[in-house]
Amino acid sequence: MTNEKKYQVLLYYCYVKIEDPEQYRFEHHKFCLENNLKGRIIIAHEGLNGTVSGLREDCERYMAYVKGDPRFAHTDFKLEAHEDHAFQKLHVRVKPEIVHSGLQHIDPNVRTGVHLSPQEFKQIKNADDVVIVDVRSNYEHSLGHFKGAVTFDIENFRDFPEKVKDLEQFKGKKIVTYCTGGIKCEKASAYLLEQGFDNVYQLHGGIIKYGLETDGEDFEGRCYVFDGRVVTDINKKNPSVVSKCCVCGKHSARMVNCANPVCNLHAPMCEECGWEMEGACSPACKEHPEKRAYDGTGYYAKEMNGYDPYHGLKNTQKHLS
Structure with a gap:
């Protein structure tokens, strides 16, 4: 079998x-x-x-x-x-x-950071003249990140440009950006070049490709993904858990969306607190009248909001038949 x-x-x-x-x-x-x-x-x-x-x-x-x-x-x-x-x-x-960036004037096909393969990234990531920069949001890098990476207090990628000033101190070093799959880095690294940074690189294929093609060494925690899995394992060599349950503070790599859709906080939550709080991040959210039913995953399918995946297809099929 x-x-x-x-x-x-x-x-x-x-x-x-x-x-x-x-x-x-x-x-x-x-x-x-x-x-x-x-x-x-x-x-x-x-x-x-x-x-x-x-x-x-x-x-x-x-x-x-x-x-x-x-x-x-x-x-x-x-x-x-x-x-x-x-x-x-x-x-x-x-x-x-x-990807929502607010950088629509940037075309990565014209100019972007040098692409590093996972193996190339692994070889240079610990060098003294290299600064690893995580361009993801708070809830993503709080769950997992590369050891020693610079992270930003941002809720969305569109907030990245205003944080670039924090990197001015590293202008004489090699800046290597990374994200989940590489897409954000295409514009993040291009924006850094636009802002006068000279030695700019990016991890091609992001964290996911790094985990698939190497042993994932020095990625601390787990990687947030935008599907029903919510998180995925990356590190097979020296894995660790860095995130803490938002309710009790115990180390936990489980990521949930708060069951209160008005809050919808992305946060780590241990299994025990998940059931006790019915998927809510706080007592107030637990009592919220719109709270969604918790099934143990903390993942809620995106609302259709009137979106019909079959719209227009029936008429086209009739026309072709």
Whole structure:
């Protein structure tokens, strides 16, 4: 009897010009539906960004479909095995940016930091002339980060530019940025270059690729991911737990969203407190009238807000038949 996991989770992005995002969204979404894929995909004039899950063979078809388009032929997919779908639904949406940065004037295809492979990053990360910079949000780096990394007190990536002044003291050193899958670093490193930093690098493929292609050495804690898994393990050599339960203060690598949707705090919470607090981060949130039912995971599928994944497809199918 095999224990091989039948599903995969794909994480990817591609900065490339898309002339008609709405039309491509329709085509892309139709392919996902026909191949039983679930996930969150963002399409913009500046490119494509997604995390999808499906059976191994469906994911292989999806990667072939994406790379079969010359625009996305160089897309780098990060693949992780999983027991089931990592998503409950499929969302394919058009947005102004493929990651909300407020840096729409920056085109990573024109200028960005030097890409370092996971092995290259591993070799230089502890050098005296290197500063490792985490460009992720508070709730992400509080759960896990590279040993010795500079972190910022930010709620969203769009707050990153105002924190760059904190790096002025390191202008004479090599700055190496990292994030979950690499997409934020494309613009973060480009912005650093724009602000006068000379030696700027980025971890290509981010934390996920580093964990997949190395032993994950010196990544402390676990990595927050934007799917139903919520967190994933990275370090196979010297793993540790750095985050603490927001209720009792005990070390815990479990990440939850507060069951109160008005709060929706992303925070570590141990299993005991999770059940005791019914997934809420505080007594006030536990008593909130809109509190969601807690199932032990602390993960809540994104509300559709009127979004219909089948919109327009029925009419198209009738026209083609």
